[in-house]
Amino acid sequence: xxxxxxxxxxxxxxxxxxxxxxxxxxxxxxxxxxxxxxxxxxxxxxxxxxxxxxxxxxxxxxxxxxxxxxxxxxxxxxxxxxxxxxxxxxxxxxxxxxxxxxxxxxxxxxxxxxxxxxxxxxxxxxxxxxxxxxxxxxxxxxxxxxxxxxxxxxxxxxxxxxxxxxxxxxxxxxxxxxxxxxxxxxxxxxxxxxxxxxxxxxxxxxxxxxxxxxxxxxxxxxxxxxxxxxxxxxxxxxxxxxxxxxxxxxxxxxxxxxxxxxxxxxxxxxxxxxxxxxxxxxxxxxxxxxxxxxxxxxxxxxxxxxxxxxxxxxxxxxxxxxxxxxxxxxxxxxxxxxxxxxxxxxxxxxxxxxxxxxxxxxxxxxxxxxxxxxxxxxxxxxxxxxxxxxxxxxxxxxxxxxxxxxxxxxxxxxxxxxxx
Amino acid sequence: xxxxxxxxxxxxxxxxxxxxxxxxxxxxxxxxxxxxxxxxxxxxxxxxxxxxxxxxxxxxxxxxxxxxxxxxxxxxxxxxxxxxxxxxxxxxxxxxxxxxxxxxxxxxxxxxxxxxxxxxxxxxxxxxxxxxxxxxxxxxxxxxxxxxxxxxxxxxxxxxxxxxxxxxxxxxxxxxxxx
Numbered sequence: 001x002x003x004x005x006x007x008x009x010x011x012x013x014x015x016x017x018x019x020x021x022x023x024x025x026x027x028x029x030x031x032x033x034x035x036x037x038x039x040x041x042x043x044x045x046x047x048x049x050x051x052x053x054x055x056x057x058x059x060x061x062x063x064x065x066x067x068x069x070x071x072x073x074x075x076x077x078x079x080x081x082x083x084x085x086x087x088x089x090x091x092x093x094x095x096x097x098x099x100x101x102x103x104x105x106x107x108x109x110x111x112x113x114x115x116x117x118x119x120x121x122x123x124x125x126x127x128x129x130x131x132x133x134x135x136x137x138x139x140x141x142x143x144x145x146x147x148x149x150x151x152x153x154x155x156x157x158x159x160x161x162x163x164x165x166x167x168x169x170x171x172x173x174x175x176x177x178x179x180x181x182x183x184x185x186x187x188x189x190x191x192x193x194x195x196x197x198x199x200x201x202x203x204x205x206x207x208x209x210x211x212x213x214x215x216x217x218x219x220x221x222x223x224x225x226x227x228x229x230x231x232x233x234x235x236x237x238x239x240x241x242x243x244x245x246x247x248x249x250x251x252x253x254x255x256x257x258x259x260x261x262x263x264x265x266x267x268x269x270x271x272x273x274x275x276x277x278x279x280x281x282x283x284x285x286x287x288x289x290x291x292x293x294x295x296x297x298x299x300x301x302x303x304x305x306x307x308x309x310x311x312x313x314x315x316x317x318x319x320x321x322x323x324x325x326x327x328x329x330x331x332x333x334x335x336x337x338x339x340x341x342x343x344x345x346x347x348x349x350x351x352x353x354x355x356x357x358x359x360x361x362x363x364x365x366x367x368x369x370x371x372x373x374x375x376x377x378x379x380x381x382x383x384x385x386x387x388x389x390x391x392x393x394x395x396x397x398x399x400x401x402x403x404x405x406x407x408x409x410x411x412x413x414x415x416x417x418x419x420x
Numbered sequence: 421x422x423x424x425x426x427x428x429x430x431x432x433x434x435x436x437x438x439x440x441x442x443x444x445x446x447x448x449x450x451x452x453x454x455x456x457x458x459x460x461x462x463x464x465x466x467x468x469x470x471x472x473x474x475x476x477x478x479x480x481x482x483x484x485x486x487x488x489x490x491x492x493x494x495x496x497x498x499x500x501x502x503x504x505x506x507x508x509x510x511x512x513x514x515x516x517x518x519x520x521x522x523x524x525x526x527x528x529x530x531x532x533x534x535x536x537x538x539x540x541x542x543x544x545x546x547x548x549x550x551x552x553x554x555x556x557x558x559x560x561x562x563x564x565x566x567x568x569x570x571x572x573x574x575x576x577x578x579x580x581x582x583x584x585x586x587x588x589x590x591x592x593x594x595x596x597x598x599x
Contacts, residue, residue: 023567023569036451037451040451044580048580048583048584048587049587050587123490123491123514137491137514138517139491139492139493139514139517139518139521140493140518140521140579141517141521141579143583144579144583144586147583147587148583148586148587148590152569186484186485186510186512187484187485187510190510190512190513191513191516217514219512220485220488220512220513220514222513274437274440275435275488275489363445363449381489381490383437383439383440383445383489383490384440385439385440385444385445385446386445390440
């Protein structure tokens with residue numbers, strides 16, 4: 001019997017062939033930790049008497065959850081992060097303003113590549129699956145990897161999702177991603193790797209694949225992967241990024257489940273409070289007033305996402321009753337957005353553009369919600385209190401839907417804003 | 421650790437949230453890990469009086485996707501602070517891992533268990549063998565226990581203690597240990 005792509009990647013990480021269900025201690029090609037937690041990691045290592053990380057040259061630390069410190073406390077914390085990165089001789093340190101979102105820029109820069117295995121602190125490391133790199137989050141146990149070089153993992157089974165069909169106008173991969181997690185059975189998905197492939201994949205650029213692999217963890221997936229195809233190879237080649245370690249599931253690999261999903265059958269989708277998988281078609285929610293709109297987060301901050309938002313915002317202005325924030329995923333994305341005129345569109349529309357990184361989605365540190373307010377945004381989660389006030393409502397949708405709603409002042413269907 | 425818990429049942433439904441229900445999101449964001457702080461808020465998002473009512477050895481029995489949400493450990497450390505055991509129909513694996521990390525005994529896949537209990541029932545649960553008894557109703561079941569290696573981590577008190585032991589057995593890391 002053949003192996004899944006996940007089994008192949010983890011086999012290389014332990015130096016022997018492994019199968020789903022085995023408890024292993026794989027050695028990662030890269031370890032990632034984000035701003036706030038860096039100091040906790042250092043303190044935890046110090047408490048254990050460990051003064052040196054195993055392979056610090058393979059460690060990536062970035063300041064993305066609060067790049068623009070908005071409090072004295074945050075500034076002090078950033079200073080500590082700098083000190084920790086220096087003290088531990090961390091190989092890849094991206095300080096405030098230096099990279100952007102740690103779940104986005106490492107792919108652009110080729111720091112994560114096909115076939116690699118990454119252990120991370122933060123759960124949304126699954127993003128790296130967009131380029132065929134398996135990312136597994138350990139949260140606090142990342143300390144064990146930094147102290148000992150590995151940590152336990154049970155090799156996950158794989159659920160294969162074959163995408164087919166073509167998107168309708170005004171519908172995006174964000175809508176597909178939201179609809180998918182609403183339809184998949186969480187108990188089937190739990191602890192699996194969701195692997196995307198199928199005939200529609202060729203029409204989905206790498207930017208949008210990031211959105212696709214970002215959402216399954218919200219219903220319990222361990223990680224996600226996209227099959228490496230010609231679209232991906234062209235993306236790597238254009239950036240000079242090597243892809244010689246790319247792996248694919250064997251034709252006779254054992255999948256826990258194979259799902260066919262027609263991306264041409266859906267309308268714009270909106271996730272309602274309190275969880276990202278409580279999803280409905282937009283027609284159910286049109287007209288509900290919003291005061292806050294945001295495009296960004298590790299799920300939807302690519303150049304394609306910004307272009308989608310700009311396609312609606314061009315020549316229009318955000319409603320007087322709405323404040324809108326757009327957060328590019330990386331410095332490079334912000335640069336490209338400026339170069340092709342998207343920033344001008346945002347400024348003319350009355351949008352606030354914030355420093356590349358997580359934006360408001362990182363717990364509402366910037367631009368939070370007041371009591372009783374409603375936000376529509378492209379963040380990853382909509383738990384009560386995620387963006388500040390616990391009694392504020394958060395709806396999640398595509399960049400086009402968010403932009404249309406910001407202009408209308410209420411939840412609006414982006415298809416009504418499309419131009420010829 | 422004595423793997424047999426004899427205590428009262430506290431029954432919860434499906435989709436208990438790790439943030440908000442089990443512990444406030446604020447404490448996750450501030451990375452609160454002090455057990456004496458977290459014990460005061462355990463399950464208070466659902467029942468504000470719960471931290472005062474629950475006793476060591478009690479069993480929290482819940483439905484599907486217990487501790488769902490962004491896998492923060494605070495709600496599970498709060499469970500550890502009270503010395504309770506968890507018997508759940510399913511748990512997302514991020515929170516499953518955090519339960520092991522926090523040193524909380526758990527039976528993670530107990531299909532249909534909510535139909536076997538009510539809050540206040542007297543339960544006996546053996547986390548090493550998976551034997552589940554509801555003494556109030558005279559019901560006995562067997563569920564899949566954790567692998568021995570994970571019980572071992574819980575027995576040591578969670579991942580930190582297990583990590584200390586692992587480090588101690590790694591002579592190559594001795595040079596980096598100052599104290």
